[in-house]
Amino acid sequence: MVRRRWIGIAVVALAVPVGFLFVVFFDKVMSGFGACRIVRQSAFASPSGSKLVVVVWKECGATVPDSTQASIVARGRTFSPESTPTFVSVRGHLDVVVAWSSERAVTIGFIPGADEVYKRDQHAGDITINYE
Incomplete structure (x- = not known):
């Protein structure tokens, strides 16, 4: 026992x-x-270099379509997808054209054109965003 x-x-x-x-x-x-992968593509500096438009591809696996996203980050700050809000998000892996016209205005375009837009803000903080 x-x-x-x-x-x-x-x-x-x-x-x-x-x-x-x-x-x-x-x-x-x-x-x-369920984890997503963020792949940084490019960064475009403003005329003075004080701000950057950071472009990333977000890949979340087979059930969620990939997207191209852009955010504005102050120079010297680290880009983080959790703490840096996106101002534009479109479906697919697209090339992004960025043209700063001043410290407070930027124009964004996509090659090829975006078929589906998830988010498209006109402002990011004090910066005006124009789209082509």
């Missing part, structure tokens, strides 16, 4: 850490399926 009890304790003692490792591994694998 004592031997059977020790076997039971040993089985439970092994099952708990093995189960924990399985749950951690399963969570790690499943969290990768």
Whole structure:
């Protein structure tokens, strides 16, 4: 009877850490399926160089279409998709043409033209954004 009890304790003692490792591994694998990948494409400096238009491609796997996005970042600041808001987002991997006309105005164009626009703001902070 004592031997059977020790076997039971040993089985439970092994099952708990093995189960924990399985749950951690399963969570790690499943969290990768929903993760998006941000690929920085280019940055365009304003006339004084104090601001940048940062262009990225966002890839989220087979179930979500890829997109091209742009944000404005102050020179010397690090671009972060979590803390830097996008002002434009379009479907697909497009080439972006950026032309600053002043420190407070920028024109954005896409090659080829964007088929589907998800977001298209006219302003990003104090900067006016024009689209072609």
